[in-house]
Amino acid sequence: MDFGGLILVARGVHVLGGVVWAGFVLLAWVIMPAxxxxxxxxxxxxxxxxxxxxLTLLSGIYLMATLHPGDTSNTGxxxxxxxxxxxxxxxxxxxxxGPRSNKLLRAARGEIALDPQLRGRLQTTLSFATKLNTVLMLIAVLAMATARYL
Structure with a gap:
C-alpha cells in the first residue's frame, strides 16, 4: 500500500473511531443516566x-453547495x-x-397488546433496519472522512 492509501485508511479509522467514541460518551453521559x-x-x-x-443533513447540503458545486472529481x-x-x-x-421501536416500547409499558407473531415480526424488522442503518452510517462517515484524500 502506498503512502496515499495509508493516509486514507488512517483517516477513516481516526474519524470512525472518533464518531464511535463520541457516540458512546453521549450515550453514557446523557441517555443511560436518564x-x-x-x-x-x-x-x-x-x-x-x-x-x-x-442539522447534519442541512449543514451538509450547505457545505456541498458552497464548497463543491458541480464537483465531479473523486472527492465530489x-x-x-x-x-x-x-x-x-x-x-x-x-x-x-422509529415506528417499530415506539410500538415495541408501548407494548413493553403495557399501553398496547401485541400478539407474539406481530412482536416477533416487529423485532425482526427492527433488528434488520438497525443493522442496515449502521452500515449506511459507516458508509456516510467513511466517505465524508476520506473524500478529500481520493
Missing part, C-alpha cells in the same frame, strides 16, 4: 437523534455517496426503526 432514573425516558433517543440528523463522488447513505439512513430511521 434511562436508569426513569425507563420511560427512552424517548430521549429520537429526541436527540432526529434533530442531530436534520465520495461526498455524494456519503450524502446518499446519510439520507437513506434518515429514511430507514424514520420509516422502519
Amino acid at each position: 434511562l436508569a432514573k426513569q425507563p420511560d425516558q427512552a424517548k430521549l433517543v429520537p429526541r436527540l437523534t432526529g434533530p442531530a440528523a436534520l 463522488l465520495a461526498l455524494k455517496v456519503g450524502a446518499l447513505a446519510a439520507v437513506l439512513s434518515i429514511v430507514v430511521g424514520a420509516a422502519l426503526i
Whole structure:
C-alpha cells in the first residue's frame, strides 16, 4: 500500500473511531443516566437523534453547495455517496426503526397488546433496519472522512 492509501485508511479509522467514541460518551453521559432514573425516558433517543440528523443533513447540503458545486472529481463522488447513505439512513430511521421501536416500547409499558407473531415480526424488522442503518452510517462517515484524500 502506498503512502496515499495509508493516509486514507488512517483517516477513516481516526474519524470512525472518533464518531464511535463520541457516540458512546453521549450515550453514557446523557441517555443511560436518564434511562436508569426513569425507563420511560427512552424517548430521549429520537429526541436527540432526529434533530442531530436534520442539522447534519442541512449543514451538509450547505457545505456541498458552497464548497463543491458541480464537483465531479473523486472527492465530489465520495461526498455524494456519503450524502446518499446519510439520507437513506434518515429514511430507514424514520420509516422502519422509529415506528417499530415506539410500538415495541408501548407494548413493553403495557399501553398496547401485541400478539407474539406481530412482536416477533416487529423485532425482526427492527433488528434488520438497525443493522442496515449502521452500515449506511459507516458508509456516510467513511466517505465524508476520506473524500478529500481520493
